[in-house]
Amino acid sequence: MTNMLDQVFVLLKHRIVGLVPMPVQPILGAVLSVVAILAVFPGLFAISVLLERKGLGRMQNRIGPNRVGPLGVLQPVADGIKALIKEDLVPYSADHVVHFLAPVVLVVVVFMGYAVLPMGRNMTFVPMDAGLLFYFAMGASAELSIFMAGWSSRNKYSLLGAMRAVAQMISYEVPLLLSSVVIVMMTGSLSLDKIVEVQNQYTWGLPHWFVFTPMGFAAFVMFAIAATAETNRSPFDLPEGESELVAGYFTEYSGFKFAEFFLGEYVAMLSISGLGATLFLGGWSAPLEILNVVPSWFWFFAKIMVWICFYIWMRGTFPRLRQDQLMNFAWKFVLPMTLLNLLVAGLWRFMGEGWLRWVVCSAILLAAYVLGGRIGMRSKKFGPRSYRYAE
Amino acid sequence: MSPLSCYLLVAALLFAVGLAGALTRRNAILVLIGIELMLNAANLNLIAFWRYGPHPEALTGLMFAVFSIAVAAAEAAVGLGLVISIYRHLRTVDLDEISRMKG
Amino acid sequence: MVIFAILAPLTVAGGLAAVMLRNTVHCALAVAVAFAGLALLFLQLNAQFAGFAQILVYVGAVAILVVFAILLTRSSETPATGVFSKTWLTGLVIAAAVFAVLAWAVLGSRTALPHEQIEPQIAVAQIGYALMGRYVLPLEIVAVLLTASMIGAVIVAMYEKGGAK
Structure with a gap:
């Protein structure tokens, strides 16, 4: 019974695909998977927008949207209708073709990333040998579309926002990749399915997730920071800093195209949470061995939603960084720490089994983080702000 | 025409296009773009020869292409750094105007 | 195809x-x-x-x-002065000549080429082993080259205090 429930989507797909003649079957299978991805993630997008608005409201001591539907749960629907029926304005001097292409490219590229994420047991759209590389290749292509949006709008705020976004994304992509390399070193594979399989083992009922190893935990922290910056979320949301840049690179977008950017942003957030969950939190594997009765896909989506709630919490808590602090933090703290982490992962590999490697690796990482953090806090570059003129 | 010669022709065309770009444009950045295109055409050649060659399992062509991608990235970074530095000194990136040897 | x-x-x-x-x-x-x-x-x-x-x-x-x-x-x-250089005709002729030579070579050597081959199935792991085994020296050299070029690019493009005109 649990097995049936676990594989319910896979079986359903097989059943539907079996209805058509043989040559059409692979095409129909692909179409079904694409439709499923295109249906599920925008749905999750609506839920996370609602969660964010309600949760942020609570954190800021207000109620949040409460007019549409019971307790305001239909707010995303209302937002969607509003975005669709608004007039689509294009600035007179904008570069029309590029202006039109930018949101399309963004949404397409962001959705392509889902092709390699294992969303449950046997639930990867394209089980690719170089899945992780594919994911990062798609993530890197999103930068160009953001530049296209900012540049084609012929608006200085858009351009500034786009340049900030691109500079930030390119800087944080390096630690993002390097912190994932640790996991690749530990599994010896770039395939995300393989990475989940390695983590889906239990000792005394506890899972072998990479977040529970010293360098896995360090990589997880760095990955979470880099992922937040990569998706332009608060506290790294300078590209769309409302107080300075109106809305950043999508200032000149309205109606459906604006909705596309909004969707692209949240879907990218969901997908990078999915990647983080896959790499560090065991993907679809259950947190305890006895919880394996719950279907695997449930765990994957639960982990994504937990990650999203964490994002919302951070947004409600931290103040925004300054541009120079952001860059210094990326290049002078996160990057050296991820490089050290790679070294420690190599050490872990060569120290063999036993408790000694746990002690040594944890000690090195802890010492480095404490030392780096202390020195960093003391330097003016990314330490706490000092208000010289405020009394 | 065999598939290999198709790929080689495309690579040759791309190389010629890149060469034309590098030789005819005034903007230094576009000259760099032309050079990148030429490098890419060479990569396509390497991979096509690897795919249709007698020993694909030896990985030679593929490795060559991967290393060439890495080297091309270094080349682009240094080249664009130079262009920016030139712009700072001379306030132009027009190659027809940058004719002085004295900085 | x-x-x-x-x-x-x-x-x-x-x-x-x-x-x-x-x-x-x-x-x-x-x-x-x-x-x-x-x-x-x-x-x-x-x-x-x-x-x-x-x-x-x-x-x-x-x-x-x-x-x-x-x-x-x-x-x-x-720019108002045009985007192509003064010597654009020479460049174009050279490029066309290069393409002509290459295409002639490719088309001329058609008979010498193998036609159909079994598709090579290369796993990424194989590339990894090759990089760490047979090609480890080039890999190290590329690593040094990338580091050197990164430092070089930063130094070349770095803002010079007072030096710029």
């Missing part, structure tokens, strides 16, 4: 647009299209790793660098 017939013109068109368009930013975007087309051609040739690396490095990094350089050097406006 059908996919090749779509991808090859796309790639060449991207390259042509990159060298012919008047607006510099359009050129950069067109060259990104050409890079992406080439990556797809690599995939078509069973070189998955090289294709993804191509997208990651070229579309994700080189195209962005080019765009940054364009905006930092204020060359996004089309």
Whole structure:
């Protein structure tokens, strides 16, 4: 019974695909998977927008949207209708073709990333040998579309926002990749399915997730920071800093195209949470061995939603960084720490089994983080702000 | 025409296009773009020869292409750094105007 | 072959647009299209790793660098003096001659080439073993080269205090 429930989507797909003649079957299978991805993630997008608005409201001591539907749960629907029926304005001097292409490219590229994420047991759209590389290749292509949006709008705020976004994304992509390399070193594979399989083992009922190893935990922290910056979320949301840049690179977008950017942003957030969950939190594997009765896909989506709630919490808590602090933090703290982490992962590999490697690796990482953090806090570059003129 | 010669022709065309770009444009950045295109055409050649060659399992062509991608990235970074530095000194990136040897 | 017939013109068109368009930013975007087309051609040739690396490095990094350089050097406006150099005719003739020679060589050596081959199935792990085994020296040299070029690029492009005119 649990097995049936676990594989319910896979079986359903097989059943539907079996209805058509043989040559059409692979095409129909692909179409079904694409439709499923295109249906599920925008749905999750609506839920996370609602969660964010309600949760942020609570954190800021207000109620949040409460007019549409019971307790305001239909707010995303209302937002969607509003975005669709608004007039689509294009600035007179904008570069029309590029202006039109930018949101399309963004949404397409962001959705392509889902092709390699294992969303449950046997639930990867394209089980690719170089899945992780594919994911990062798609993530890197999103930068160009953001530049296209900012540049084609012929608006200085858009351009500034786009340049900030691109500079930030390119800087944080390096630690993002390097912190994932640790996991690749530990599994010896770039395939995300393989990475989940390695983590889906239990000792005394506890899972072998990479977040529970010293360098896995360090990589997880760095990955979470880099992922937040990569998706332009608060506290790294300078590209769309409302107080300075109106809305950043999508200032000149309205109606459906604006909705596309909004969707692209949240879907990218969901997908990078999915990647983080896959790499560090065991993907679809259950947190305890006895919880394996719950279907695997449930765990994957639960982990994504937990990650999203964490994002919302951070947004409600931290103040925004300054541009120079952001860059210094990326290049002078996160990057050296991820490089050290790679070294420690190599050490872990060569120290063999036993408790000694746990002690040594944890000690090195802890010492480095404490030392780096202390020195960093003391330097003016990314330490706490000092208000010289405020009394 | 065999598939290999198709790929080689495309690579040759791309190389010629890149060469034309590098030789005819005034903007230094576009000259760099032309050079990148030429490098890419060479990569396509390497991979096509690897795919249709007698020993694909030896990985030679593929490795060559991967290393060439890495080297091309270094080349682009240094080249664009130079262009920016030139712009700072001379306030132009027009190659027809940058004719002085004295900085 | 059908996919090749779509991808090859796309790639060449991207390259042509990159060298012919008047607006510099359009050129950069067109060259990104050409890079992406080439990556797809690599995939078509069973070189998955090289294709993804191509997208990651070229579309994700080189195209962005080019765009940054364009905006930092204020060359996004089309200059009044024209975009092609004074010696454009010579350049064009040289390029055409190079293409003619290459095409002649390719078409002439057709009989000497093997025709159909079994498709090589290369796992990424094999590439990894090759990189760490037989090709470890080139790998180290590339690592040194990349570090050196990174430092070099930073030093060359770094703001000089008072030195700039």
